[in-house]
Amino acid sequence: MVRTLMVLGLLTATCHQLPAEETSFDPSRLEVTTLATQLKQPMELAVAPDGRIFYIEIKGQLKVYDPVSRQTSLVGEVEVTTAQENGLIGLALDPNFAENNWLYLQYSPPDFSGQHVSRFTVVDGKLDMASEKLLLKYEEQRLQCCHHAGSLEFGPDGCLFIGTGDNTHPHGDSHGYAPIDEREEKFPWDAQKSASNTKSYNGKVLRIRPMADGTYEIPDGNLFPKDGSQGHPEIYVMGCRNPWRISVDQKTGYLYWGEVGPDAGNDGPRGPRGYDEVNQARKAGNFGWPYFIADNQPYHDVDFTTEKIGAKFDPAHPVNESPNNTGIRELPPATEAFIYYPGSAFEKFPEVGSGGRTACAGPSYDFDPANPSQTKFPPHYSRCVFIYEWTRHWILAVHLTEDSDIAKIEPFMPDHKFTRPIDMQFGPDGALYVVEYGETWGVNDDAKLVRVDYVRGNRPPAAIAAAENNTGKEPLKVKLSSEGTLDKDGDALSYDWYQYRAGEQNPKPVLISKEANPEIDFTEPGVFNVELKVTDPSGAEAVASVPVIVGNARPQVSFVSPVDGEFFDSIAAIRYELKVNDIEDGTSDFEEADETGADEIDLEAPRRTALNLSLGTGSIPRGPGGAIDDNDPIGLRLMKKSDCFNCHAVDSLRVGPPFLKVAEKYRGNAEALEASVKRVREGSAGVWGKVPMLPHSQHSVEEIRDMVSWVYTLEKDNAVKVFDGFVGNIELTPAEVEKAGYVQLEASYRDLGNGEIPPLVGTAKIYLRQRKVEAEDADEVHGPRVLGGHTASGGKFLGSIDHDTYARFDQIPMDHVGGLTFRVTSAGSGGRIEARLDALDGPVIGSANVEVNGSWDAFHDVTSKLEPQSGRHDIFVVFVNEKRRGGLMNLDSVTFEPVTN
Incomplete structure (x- = not known):
């Protein structure tokens, strides 16, 4: 069969000449297999030519999954600092990895305020630390958090692309709009020092060509001249906020990246609301941040001392006049985003839905008929770039025209939840490998590495057996069920139920029914195994079983x-x-x-x-x-x-x-x-x-x-x-x-x-x-994002809180609650927290004002007395500020105080 497929691949050039199974697409043939679990804050993966999957964890570990042994092993560990979201953040394998065993890591050394991009050699399955060749290092400010991005990808011409974040605190007095605070003491809050600074490596995607001796050269076609007179010659793309996942189309060489956007929930006097972006760079360019967002919607210049709002920035002629700018003043014109979306539903790109935002981009796929793999993706996905959302748990397939414009966007496996996908790559087998980060920003038990295959040919059925009333005194009437049993090919199934006594040597199964859901009378005491066997017309079968215990009722x-x-x-x-x-x-x-x-x-x-x-x-x-x-x-x-x-x-x-x-x-x-x-x-x-x-x-x-x-x-x-x-x-x-x-x-x-x-x-x-509930553990969080912070109890809190967002706490015994204590802080707009009964528009039974205290991590308590209630109710904690609707506050916890006499 493999040889046949190879011959077909050599003889065919267009999709209509392919076998029928390739010209018809069946989404039910996409199947997910978990390869490894218990990953600890995974960041990026890279698939080797021999099928091994290398992946990194933020605390410095490089690991590999071997598809032959199905085992995961530690390849090596680099020493990093994880403060302010630093760590081991980027991974790529050399294009000639099969011959030279070189891989590249982007990491945060504890003794340097910035990032290293280094080449290492893997020797006998282990990372040779002595082999490190430091290609590039660049500094960052570490006074305030964050946005380090971190992503490495090779292009088809052997150039290495390096994603770097704008290294700017996202809050402060910007209220979720453009962080362009030029006050002397607010340097970390000014993205003009980095993303729009041609002499900064931050807020960019860099492009270099690694050389065999561990150095690099500047390829032709970067944004600035090689002599460095206008900006760092390594810069390919500037004007990025947080390009934390990048990918390169191996056919066209076009760069794609996901741009994590700012937090403003609505348009305001300072400019547009926050958008996340998926960008496409066909050539070097300026993508606008912090002056523009989405389709080049401009922000206004702002005097953060007087809060006077000035003129809009001009995307055709952006100018960086910040005192923190060390590069050229007049910047290249801004380029519009490829795809962009806010937190709410968006008519231009309705496929993205609504909710929190953490855009990621890549990889691209092109169907190869000569690939003998029986699990490679089908031609349906040829000329697609796959984009994905860390916060919203989805993957979308963006179908491209021959000119790499958007043809259509469709959901990818919409009925399967990918739990915060954080990196994806296609392997040499044409299957998609996905790292799922897990539910929260931290260490998660559900973090895993999975493979998505497109399964061809006849598939065996899946059998599910269940029993109702399968334990009790005799005579015992047991309802057997095959509900959930299915054949993915839609074939009719035959059902055979067998019974035999447990514990017997060489038991002889007795056929007791050929119905799908029979009811069987057991009249003799004993321990029985009841087995369901389902068979499709091709003879493929599956078996499931349930125990039946007769003669003793369960207490x-x-x-x-x-x-x-x-x-x-x-x-x-x-x-x-x-x-x-x-x-x-x-x-x-x-x-x-x-x-x-x-x-x-x-x-x-x-x-x-x-x-x-x-x-x-x-x-x-x-x-x-x-x-x-x-x-x-x-x-x-x-x-x-x-x-x-x-x-x-x-x-x-x-x-x-x-x-x-x-x-x-x-x-x-x-x-x-x-x-x-x-x-x-x-x-x-x-x-x-x-x-x-x-x-x-x-x-x-x-x-x-x-x-x-x-x-x-x-x-x-x-x-x-x-x-x-x-x-x-x-x-x-x-x-x-x-x-x-x-x-x-x-x-x-x-x-x-x-x-x-x-x-x-x-x-x-x-x-x-517990009376005290961590805010991030609410039964529903609508709007705010779960963020990490060292002063928050449990290390996490709800941030990015805008007007009319909320958290819901279910079935609280309110007859034992006399008040609510909110642990809060605000360096933004402040506002009010309302406790509403049973519905988002339910009666307000208590409220508390949250004043601006000038800090995003100095949490303190505010308390609201509640009107007496009886019984159990859902409590909606609603955040309110009608005038200044974005960047209200952070919420660490809610305490349901006891009733006092």
């Missing part, structure tokens, strides 16, 4: 107290009381037993009862299983869709062992992962007890590896406590209360079993909430 466990969703306080112990009902064993409620004649549970029952307490960060989890599905790691998502939780719990015994026990047993064993994958795939018996684990051949090896990898990450941290008995008191230390975002209480009771029928465990789970 029912409930909390008498406390009540789910209540507050916990450091001044009071948490008193709990549990109730257990079991058909065979009796009840723990002695009064109920007297009234109904039911048996009382035996005296040993409290020893079989456990209450697990764990402290979690963030807000109370929501959704099935107590977690938000969209935010679950891929392994957990796959497990929820499979049958894993029919037999296992995370930290309590069900039919199989707790996943925490599995993690503790195998963690640190280098060979355990693949052995566990094999057991899950093929089934096993006798490892953890009598009940065998069924085969899970319905899952691919990659899917099972994701599942097992998630299990191996589980750790019982030092905040987990276990209590025995039906009643008791839980004491929390002040340190534990301060640390916890919520308390999770999970009660379990293990019954006595019934002869050969194994004991079953019943569970109940509730959550108690």
Whole structure:
């Protein structure tokens, strides 16, 4: 087949001559495979000619994923400072990497106020630190944060492009508009010192040609003469704010980059609202910042001492008259953005949607019919540049004309959530490799490396089996379900359900139904495995299974107290009381037993009862299983869709062992992962007890590896406590209360079993909430962005807050709330915070004024008394300033104060 495709590729030149499977595009054939998880703040990746994927993490680590061994290893580590968003920020492989093993890193050395761009050699799979050749270094101001950008890409002619940010504090008195504060002490707040300064390397995309001896030369066609008389000759593009992801079209040599824009939410007297941009540079040029944005919309000159607003800047003749400018005064004319969009919905480019903004650009794709890969992207995406959004979680395919103009923009895999994509590249196999950063600006458990393939040919079906009422006394009527089973090719499937007893040697499956969703009567006690096999017309099949336990009813466990969703306080112990009902064993409620004649549970029952307490960060989890599905790691998502939780719990015994026990047993064993994958795939018996684990051949090896990898990450941290008995008191230390975002209480009771029928465990789970909630942990944040700050509790806060944006906190027990305390700061417009009941336009039950204190990180408390309420309500925290609508404040936390008499 490979040889056939190669011949077809050599004989065909146009799309209509390709095989039928190439001329028809089926988006359902795009499939995502997770290659590596637990990445720590990943920044960029680069795919080697042999298929290895190199990637960097901001704290200085260079790692590689080997597609043959499916293992990730540390290649090397450079010493960096991570202050003010610095670190290891750029990576590129030499065009001749297969022969010379050279790679290039852009990083922030701790002993130099700026960035290094260096070449290293990889020797025997490790970074040879002694091989470093420093090509270029450039200084930055480190008095204030931030915008370092950082991105490396080679063009088709061997030139290296280097993205650099404007190194300008984004807030201050600019209120989210052009940061052109020329006051002497406000140097870090003036982007004219960098982005529009021809003698600064900041706020640019540089272009150099690395030489074999570790030096570089200036290629023809850069923006300024090679003699440096007008500006640094390395500058290819100037007038950039934060070009933190760049890419080069390997066919045309055109440069693309995502430009992270300013924060103003609306047009104002100083100029246009904030836009993010995706730019295309066909040649060297000035892209306008900080004087212009989007389609060259001009800002006004502003005297920051008097706040007098002057004339608009002229995109045809921009002039840099800042005292912080060390370059030429009259600048090249400004170039309009290729694509641009604000925070709100935008008619010109409706495909981008609305929300926060962090634009990224690249890579480009051209279909190669001679590539034998069966997973390469199809001709549908030929002449496309892929743009993506770190904040909005999407990827878009921008189809280009032969002249590289925009033909159309279409969503790419819109039904799949890419969790903050931060870099993408096509590999030699024509598949797309994506690094997903994870949910927040920090270290995330859901950061991962994934591959997107276009799968050709017949695809096997995916089988899902579920059972309702699959545990209980005989006779037991069990509803079996194949809901969710599908064939991606749309083929009709046949369904076969088999039953066999667990634990038997060489069991003989008995066909019990050929219906998709049968109802089966089990009349004999025993432990059974019920297997669903689905088959397509080509004979491809998939299998899923569920256990059925007949002869013992699962005990029912409930909390008498406390009540789910209540507050916990450091001044009071948490008193709990549990109730257990079991058909065979009796009840723990002695009064109920007297009234109904039911048996009382035996005296040993409290020893079989456990209450697990764990402290979690963030807000109370929501959704099935107590977690938000969209935010679950891929392994957990796959497990929820499979049958894993029919037999296992995370930290309590069900039919199989707790996943925490599995993690503790195998963690640190280098060979355990693949052995566990094999057991899950093929089934096993006798490892953890009598009940065998069924085969899970319905899952691919990659899917099972994701599942097992998630299990191996589980750790019982030092905040987990276990209590025995039906009643008791839980004491929390002040340190534990301060640390916890919520308390999770999970009660379990293990019954006595019934002869050969194994004991079953019943569970109940509730959550108690912290009065102080980190603002970034709100149940919904609409408008503001989650940012990092060393003075914020938890290291994060809500910033970029504009008028009429909000954060929502769900189902607060308001009869226990007498006021709200907001931890805030403002060096912008200030304003008012309103607490509204149940809706964005609901009644205002409290408000607090936020005065400008001249700092973005000097957080302090403001408090609002609330009108008395009863019951549970959603609280909308709405930010208001009708006159100065942008850059209002930062919010660190919200505290729901107790009612006082």
